[in-house]
Amino acid sequence: MTLSALSSDSSAKSSTLIYDLHCHSDQSDGILSPEALVSRAKAQNVAVLALTDHDTVAGVTRARSQAQLEGLDIIPGIEFSSQWNGRGVHIVGLNVDLDSPSLMAAVTRQEEQREERAHQIAEKLEAMGVQDAYAGARQHAPEGVVGRPHFAAYLVAQGHCKNVAQAFKKYLGAGKPGDIKQLWPELEEVVEWVLQAGGNPVLAHPKKYNMTRTKLCAMVADFKEGGGQAIEVVSGKQLDADTRDIARIAEKYNLLGSCGSDFHAPGGAWQELGNFPRIPDSVEPVWSLW
Ligand code: MN
Numbered sequence: 001m002t003l004s005a006l007s008s009d010s011s012a013k014s015s016t017l018i019y020d021l022h023c024h025s026d027q028s029d030g031i032l033s034p035e036a037l038v039s040r041a042k043a044q045n046v047a048v049l050a051l052t053d054h055d056t057v058a059g060v061t062r063a064r065s066q067a068q069l070e071g072l073d074i075i076p077g078i079e080f081s082s083q084w085n086g087r088g089v090h091i092v093g094l095n096v097d098l099d100s101p102s103l104m105a106a107v108t109r110q111e112e113q114r115e116e117r118a119h120q121i122a123e124k125l126e127a128m129g130v131q132d133a134y135a136g137a138r139q140h141a142p143e144g145v146v147g148r149p150h151f152a153a154y155l156v157a158q159g160h161c162k163n164v165a166q167a168f169k170k171y172l173g174a175g176k177p178g179d180i181k182q183l184w185p186e187l188e189e190v191v192e193w194v195l196q197a198g199g200n201p202v203l204a205h206p207k208k209y210n211m212t213r214t215k216l217c218a219m220v221a222d223f224k225e226g227g228g229q230a231i232e233v234v235s236g237k238q239l240d241a242d243t244r245d246i247a248r249i250a251e252k253y254n255l256l257g258s259c260g261s262d263f264h265a266p267g268g269a270w271q272e273l274g275n276f277p278r279i280p281d282s283v284e285p286v287w288s289l290w
């Protein structure tokens with residue numbers, strides 16, 4: 001069913017329903033609990049919310065319970081880390097079956113890789129003069145597996161950097177010693193995980209990889225070839241030119257369109273829940289599958 005079909009056979013209001021299909025809770029690197037996240041989404045008039053924590057679905061059941069109280073729909077989701085030609089790429093899985101054995105195996109595998117990666121990052125940082133990096137970062141990760149934001153928090157707390165942005169610029173960001181991504185599975189493997197879990201693989205925030213358009217299109221082609229179904233035409237507030245460009249890529253590769261805030265924390269004006277441009281009408285939305 002297309003979006004237009006959906007809006008014509010229900011109330012006129014449904015054409016303006018806000019779908020936010022990418023956000024994070026404190027079960028990964030977000031700030032809000034799954035419950036608080038859902039309440040905030042409701043306050044922002046979001047009708048359908050996908051919780052897509054990094055490599056975990058730990059918050060989905062709690063989000064769903066809260067959503068039943070608040071009257072919005074939850075789509076079970078996850079944001080997998082992967083690599084394509086040695087670059088880190090994120091694949092969102094939407095509408096995954098939480099009980100799927102292959103999803104559980106994938107989550108376990110990613111957790112092990114994250115733990116291994118955390119130890120490797122810690123080694124790199126210690127070689128750069130940061131003491132007790134692993135234990136320190138762990139103190140900043142009460143809910144889950146240690147990741148780069150937790151190392152960043154430790155670096156700031158220890159006075160190695162003024163703020164998180166500087167920690168990424170100097171130690172953890174793309175191309176810096178703490179940017180370890182070779183442990184992530186290949187993009188095609190992650191797409192397969194999502195499909196096996198009955199979900200829809202979505203290429204996340206294509207403009208955030210700083211690839212040339214040629215490279216980006218080569219990646220999108222591989223994604224589609226491997227069974228990818230949708231691309232985030234809209235990721236948070238973004239330039240109209242970017243929206244139009246990704247919409248053209250979606251059309252060219254016959255991909256559905258997704259949209260989401262990639263919300264992590266209150267206060268980030270570019271990442272507020274439900275607050276981003278609409279997917280252009282030329283692109284079929286991913287929710288036409290549901
Ligand atoms: Mn994140």
Ligand code: MN
Pocket residue numbers: 079090204205
């Ligand atoms: Mn991402």
Ligand code: MN
Pocket residue numbers: 022023024079262
């Ligand atoms: Mn994200």
